[in-house]
Amino acid sequence: MLGKGKNVVLDGVSMVFGTFTAVRKTDLEIGAGEFFSILGPSGCGKTTLLRMISGFLEPTTGRVLIGGDDMAGIGPNRRPTALIFQNLALFPLMPVWENVAFGLEARGMPKRKRRERAMELIDLVALRGQEDKLPGDLSGGQRQRVAIARALAVEPAVLLLDEPLSALDLKLRQHMRAELKSIQRKTGVTFVYITHDQGEALTMSDRIAVMNHGSVEQVDTTDVLYDNPATPFVATFVGEQNVFRGKVAEVAEGFAVVEGPDGRLRGRVREGLSKGDAAMVFVRPERMQFLNGAGLDNVVTARVDRRDLEGPFVNLFLKRDANEIMVHIVNSGAAGRDLDGEQRVGFAAADALVLPTGDLARD
Numbered sequence: 001m002l003g004k005g006k007n008v009v010l011d012g013v014s015m016v017f018g019t020f021t022a023v024r025k026t027d028l029e030i031g032a033g034e035f036f037s038i039l040g041p042s043g044c045g046k047t048t049l050l051r052m053i054s055g056f057l058e059p060t061t062g063r064v065l066i067g068g069d070d071m072a073g074i075g076p077n078r079r080p081t082a083l084i085f086q087n088l089a090l091f092p093l094m095p096v097w098e099n100v101a102f103g104l105e106a107r108g109m110p111k112r113k114r115r116e117r118a119m120e121l122i123d124l125v126a127l128r129g130q131e132d133k134l135p136g137d138l139s140g141g142q143r144q145r146v147a148i149a150r151a152l153a154v155e156p157a158v159l160l161l162d163e164p165l166s167a168l169d170l171k172l173r174q175h176m177r178a179e180l181k182s183i184q185r186k187t188g189v190t191f192v193y194i195t196h197d198q199g200e201a202l203t204m205s206d207r208i209a210v211m212n213h214g215s216v217e218q219v220d221t222t223d224v225l226y227d228n229p230a231t232p233f234v235a236t237f238v239g240e241q242n243v244f245r246g247k248v249a250e251v252a253e254g255f256a257v258v259e260g261p262d263g264r265l266r267g268r269v270r271e272g273l274s275k276g277d278a279a280m281v282f283v284r285p286e287r288m289q290f291l292n293g294a295g296l297d298n299v300v301t302a303r304v305d306r307r308d309l310e311g312p313f314v315n316l317f318l319k320r321d322a323n324e325i326m327v328h329i330v331n332s333g334a335a336g337r338d339l340d341g342e343q344r345v346g347f348a349a350a351d352a353l354v355l356p357t358g359d360l361a362r363d
């Protein structure tokens with residue numbers, strides 16, 4: 001009943017509007033049946049990349065291949081893709097099932113068969129019982145599922161989703177994440193998902209490409225992206241980070257020591273840094289600990305500034321001169337309530353990553 005997922009290859013693709021380069025030369029391979037996200041801040045070129053895959057834009061340079069076929073000169077309607085936007089554009093006067101079956105009529109499928117096919121898809125997106133309602137009588141999340149069923153009805157090999165959840169409230173968005181992932185798994189269709197929401201990308205994707213200023217900075221699985229970001233931008237765009245600046249004092253056996261205003265800090269390093277280079281040390285807030293006398297590879301003294309209760313966990317913010325340090329602790333009782341004044345916080349060298357100085361996501 002459903003199209004089988006195909007791979008998408010971008011081979012030296014770029015997009016220039018007049019004198020402005022929206023997407024720099026990009027090579028990317030999205031696997032058949034993969035849930036692949038393109039993540040980045042507003043204006044970084046995500047939608048432009050998606051429009052080149054869908055055929056609404058012809059790339060300035062390079063080729064788009066879907067399932068091995070070069071898409072040059074092939075319009076959006078003739079590509080094995082379907083597109084879902086934030087603005088769903090459902091037909092308000094058509095019941096749910098006719099909305100889902102809409103693309104099938106153009107293919108000359110008789111009405112009874114169309115309804116049958118629509119019902120299969122309505123089951124897939126868990127909307128059984130809603131098929132005769134009008135879109136206006138559904139919740140936002142249900143409407144979203146109608147749009148997904150409609151896009152899947154035409155049996156695309158690749159489903160392109162452009163921030164489809166951004167109009168929904170937080171609870172519904174979180175629920176729809178699980179739902180989208182399960183639909184993707186059941187169908188085996190390749191999903192290319194555009195978002196600026198790193199939480200969304202991390203929870204749903206097999207792999208993520210992080211974009212910044214028209215370039216893909218890193219493509220990796222979610223765990224690798226979180227634990228081993230390739231650049232300061234990726235390190236700070238995906239999740240929270242503590243950042244310590246300084247100069248490399250030593251490099252040996254996969255670790256570097258960075259000397260700066262926060263002292264001598266040791267962390268993991270890849271190639272590309274030598275003694276004297278400007279560097280940044282990144283540590284996730286959940287890898288920082290308050291040190292009650294105990295030692296750790298790295299120790300920083302800072303003053304407790306504020307405590308944010310998030311419910312299941314607590315974020316403690318400490319100040320050290322101009323630097324803010326965030327420590328994330330599990331709320332197993334009165335977490336962090338009695339902490340104030342100067343405190344020693346620390347982290348293991350294995351939990352810190354040293355990268356060459358670069359642009360941060362939230363500068």
Ligand SMILES: Nc1ncnc2c1ncn2[C@@H]1O[C@H](COP(=O)(O)OP(=O)(O)OP(=O)(O)O)[C@@H](O)[C@H]1O
Nearest residue numbers: 017020022040041042043044045046047048049196
């Ligand atoms: N047709 C166009 N002509 C000129 N510039 C364009 C055109 N389309 C997009 N751009 C520019 O290209 C850049 C990338 O736009 P794009 O829509 O791809 O970003 P995005 O990452 O999807 O952002 P958002 O999350 O805000 O939608 C932006 O600076 C935008 O203004």
